[in-house]
Amino acid sequence: QKEVEQNSGPLSVPEGAIASLNCTYSDRGSQSFFWYRQYSGKSPELIMFIYSNGDKEDGRFTAQLNKASQYVSLLIRDSQPSDSATYLCALGNNDMRFGAGTRLTVKP
């Protein structure tokens, strides 16, 4: 079993809709969780991080963490075509392990 699992997609949503991206992980000891966005041909860039159970909001982005169920999700409200990218979930243990990423397309 991979340490970090993401649905590779592609996930397609219309402009203005809510995009929901999910990630499950196997290490119950994981304490910190990160979402990165990666545009085609570019390096990953940090969107959000979350350490505690519950929701954390930052603008149009909300990260949700449920340690008991071992999943973390990212919601993007009012999706824009510029949000089209691959979204990577990462676990911050002693190292930093990434999932394979979910490709999101927001259609105008």
Next chain:
Amino acid sequence: GAGVSQTPSNKVTEKGKYVELRCDPISGHTALYWYRQSLGQGPEFLIYFQGTGAADDSGLPNDRFFAVRPEGSVSTLKIQRTERGDSAVYLCASSRNGGGGSPLHFGNGTRLTVT
């Protein structure tokens, strides 16, 4: 301030040759990470430095791969006897504290092509 700098941006080499990839992290960042990314995949962890020492090198695929960070700043990833399967984008990232608690800041990567 300056971000993470990786050189070269592109490297083409022949099978069997030796290559070095360089990473200059953000000033003051104690942790430095190397990843390898193939098309359509997430970054694959290779090695993590805390200061000068390799805190975790469990991701290095075999003994052809080696990395150093002698003064706790610049790091070099070294690949011996390159193979076509080594072709990928090699990403370097740094973070303020490491230990998984701080976000990573990535460089632009080095695209390695082994012919």
